[in-house]
Amino acid sequence: MPKILLIEDDNLIRKTVELKFKKENLDVVCACDGREGLQKLPLEMPDIVLTDLMLPYASGLEIVSAVKAIEEKDIPVIIFSTMGQEHIVQEAFRLGADDFIAKPFSLTELTIRIKNQLKKTE
Numbered sequence: 031m032p033k034i035l036l037i038e039d040d041n042l043i044r045k046t047v048e049l050k051f052k053k054e055n056l057d058v059v060c061a062c063d064g065r066e067g068l069q070k071l072p073l074e075m076p077d078i079v080l081t082d083l084m085l086p087y088a089s090g091l092e093i094v095s096a097v098k099a100i101e102e103k104d105i106p107v108i109i110f111s112t113m114g115q116e117h118i119v120q121e122a123f124r125l126g127a128d129d130f131i132a133k134p135f136s137l138t139e140l141t142i143r144i145k146n147q148l149k150k151t152e
Contacts, residue, residue, distance in 0.1 A: 032148050033057040035076040037067035037093060039085050043133075047080070050137045056144070064088025068096055075103060078147055080140075083111035083118050091122055098126035106147040110135060 034056055038044040044060055051058045059074050061067035065087035071079070079097050083090035090109055097107050106128040111119065119130055129143055 031055060031057045032077040033059060033074060034144065035059050035061065035067065035070060035074055035079045035081075037061045037064065037079070037081040037085065037090070039063050039082060047137065047140065050141060051144070054141055054145075064090070064093060067093055071096055071100075075100075076105060077151065078144060079105055079107045080144065081107065081109055083109055083115060083122060091118070091125060094122050094125045094127050104151055106151060108140075108143060108147060110140075 034051060036044060036047055036058055039062055044062065048058045048060055059070055059076065061070050064085035067081060068088050079093065081090045081093045094107050097105050107126065108129040108131065109122050109127045110131045110133055112133045128147055131140055131143060
């Protein structure tokens with residue numbers, strides 16, 4: 031079962047996404063801020079990381095950099111954020127982000143994007 035590290039500071043979004051992924055038989059590990067996400071990353075070694083860009087303690091850009099610095103495993107990163115932050119999204123892609131989805135988003139579309147990224151790394 032693929033493991034997803036979900037890093038999101040909005041409790042409602044985090045719980046909603048977590049429930050949807052569990053229904054899709056995806057193993058979800060959650061972090062409520064950037065610092066917790068960075069701590070869980072090497073411990074969990076997920077198959078994919080889904081992170082908000084605007085997080086307390088460590089930004090989504092720091093998350094992308096940390097994930098892409100892992101040499102043992104090619105872990106895709108999907109970022110999500112509200113519209114109007116194009117320059118930050120561009121920086122995330124420059125750092126190695128694999129996909130972007132704007133908030134608010136469709137849970138179905140997010141699930142499809144997750145599964146597509148997982149297929150690429152099989």
